Amino acid sequence: MDVPGHGTIKGEWDLRGSVDDYLGNFDFKGKRVLDVGAASGILSFHIEKQGAEVVSFDLSENFDWDIVPFAENNNEIARSERRSHLRKINNGYWLCHQAFQSKAQMVNGVVYDIPRSIGAVDVAVFGSILLHLRDPFLALENAAALAKEAIIVSDISPYRKFTSKFKRNPRFMPRSISPDGITDGWFRLPPLLVQEYLGILGFKKSTIVWNNFKYGERIRPIYTIIARR
Template identity: 50%
Template sequence: MADHAIYSTPRLVTDLRDCCFYHTTAIPGYGLVQGQWDLRKGVRHYLGNVPLAGKRVLDVGAASGFLTFYMESQGAEVVSYDLAPEHPWDIVPFAGVDVAGCLAERREIIRKLNNAYWLCHHAFGSRARMVHGTLYDVPAAIDAVDVAACGSVLLHVRDPFLALQNVLRLTRETVVVTDLLPRRHLASYWLARLARPRMTFVPDARRGGPQDSWWILSPEVVRRFLEVLGFEDTRLSRHWHPYEGRKRLLYTVVGRRTRARPAV
């Protein structure tokens, strides 16, 4: 049974100017608010067309909450999980860069993302619960979930395997991992079933960036991760979504648990 002490108390936020939206969202009482990503027309594909009605779902990296509130609208009981300002963003510590300054900037972004989540939570009349923390310390007190949705989060963490391991120890049935496939890797995507699993280290010291992305993960390496963690029945799909006005290619790997969940 979940420990209710871990859940954040809902806050009343009404000022859009003090919010940051990761996803474009049509919000009751506010209208259409633009975000970086627009998943509205393809959200089912983004989530691997996984049935959600009656499921307890963990939305990993909930950001401003678009996926949380969509999954709730499909009949899921949703626990949102994301950073709060007191949790450090997993930035790349380039030598010579003001890391403390970067972390301060990220804290402000997190604060505004949290505000956007609570503004939407109230506007949608949501019953979703929020837990704050990092992917390196996912509380066991969340208790078991049927589905874990990891939407474009693994590329942003230094240790994506550990992040998945911490999420999947709570997951009874299904995991959905969606991630970005950069344009320069499109050719290799079509040969993915023949290629070896690949993790490409993204940070480039010559240009000092990116500061918040660590890896390009091929679909095959995600499949290998899931197989090791007991989700050996996997399927892969691809889909396009607008990002800041341009279409970007993403892939989704859906994994079904085939081996017993570890004790937590």
């Protein structure tokens, strides 16, 4: 992110100049938007610049990440380390919130119990969040209870070529033979499956677009679904 007063802050992903593509070039002007899994706030602050009222939603250090509970690992230590990491993420959000002079509201909690007190929103955004969730359908269901107009889902494809096999079949990411591997990722969810999830929840009119984005020194394909009621 290019943060006023702080310069360029490096991260794993570089969405600068391509956030609109990442969000499916949706018109957010005049909308009330729920940014689920806001992290450093890059999507929240960008959407706010488009003329939207934004509610950022994310875990805080008072909540647990959906870590993969490998039997070989000390999961209490992993949980403690993740909470420490969440504290840094939250601090980063508030630093950027001040730097961008944002008016976005932050609500902390777990995605499986998004507070109804947030009230109705026009749009809910899931920016590369579903892969980190043990129950992605329940997360979408909670957001759907608040979203009146649309849900936008951006998520990662494991392939550079968008094979028909992946478009329909999910991939379970953890592997029992490598407990020291991925502990914060659960699924690579194909776009046609996510479309079905959203259709079940009442968002039956949807489109899929594909784009490439910079992840470190690599280019990674990401699909974006815009689903409307």
